[in-house]
Amino acid sequence: DIDALFEAFEDDYQGHYDSEEDFAYQIIKDCYDLSDFVKSYFDYESFARDLFMGDYTYESGYVFRNS
Template structure:
């Protein structure tokens, strides 16, 4: 996901492939703002065919949920646009959140997807236990004496059984 701004796809056609040719070209997706614009360019690239059936023979830096040999998700251009405005840490967190698999980046509304991410993201922590320490400090008024006896490890385990997910240092609320 971090390299999505540098995503590209090798576009050929099934007709050329079936006739023994893999002629096509690498196309950088960040040069387009919509699927229509992309397909128009592909049509110009393969203008020697009347109605080219595009074949995506290879790709780089594109999540597998967004591409297959015969299709490219319409969402990819909106996602590229959105992630281009994110700083590295936020982009890393978004990639971790997507990898959890609770959301469908291929078909979910992009604005809703990013709103859900912002709602779910709790921050970066060195461990689940560090997150538990913060929850106790922010939500409970425990004396230092009681805190010294509190089992943070067990509390963290309980938090992450159902309410939260820890992925590559990032904590997300399960929604």
């Protein structure tokens, strides 16, 4: 069913990002209200690594949530 396939794509597609770290930065910005001080110490590289170990896939700039 093409409609179900399209709906699954829409649910899993997270957007286009320059890097995994850029996606991690966006997650923090959208989901958490951190002070600038805390943001300056946050390890976005490690957070991105953890996100892409299982929850997300990064392919040619596109990010998808793993089902």
